[in-house]
Amino acid sequence: MATDDHNLSILEAVDSLRRLNIRKEGITLPNIVFIGDDSSDKNTVLESLAGGVTLPAVKLPLIIILRDNSEPEFHLEIATNPLKKVEETKIYETIETAMADIERKPGAISEVPVTLVVKKDGLPNH
Structure with a gap:
């Protein structure tokens, strides 16, 4: 489904941000x-x-x-x-x-x- 693909893309973007350790910059991600x-x-x-x-x-x-x-x-x-x-x-x-x-x-x-x-x-x- 297109919606599943879109959601997966968003989750992969969040994963990439998490690997960049953006929490150090004060940006929080879902936990x-x-x-x-x-x-x-x-x-x-x-x-x-x-x-x-x-x-x-x-x-x-x-x-x-x-x-x-x-x-x-x-x-x-x-x-x-x-x-x-x-x-x-x-x-x-x-x-x-x-x-x-x-x-x-x-x-x-x-x-x-x-x-x-x-x-x-x-x-x-x-």
Whole structure:
């Protein structure tokens, strides 16, 4: 549909702006924030939204981009490293390793973002 193509173009433009880190310029983009106590099922909600992808508990900004795609495809971007393709079974481990590599005080919340792009059949484009 033309409307779907138009909406997808807008979402891709927002994604491009996010990668440029325009937040530093005081420009905000749409966000949903999950905050809660440990073991309060935040990850269960995120995993459900991300099409069943298994995610570790994170204490850093996790940006999840969803796209409808007939072939499953997954990409991770950590800090300023460009998006790289990753197997679904390696997402959990890759994010865990990235969190360990990002310098932060134990228990502190990092400002270094991780972006996960999930492309799967039937996902909404968000």
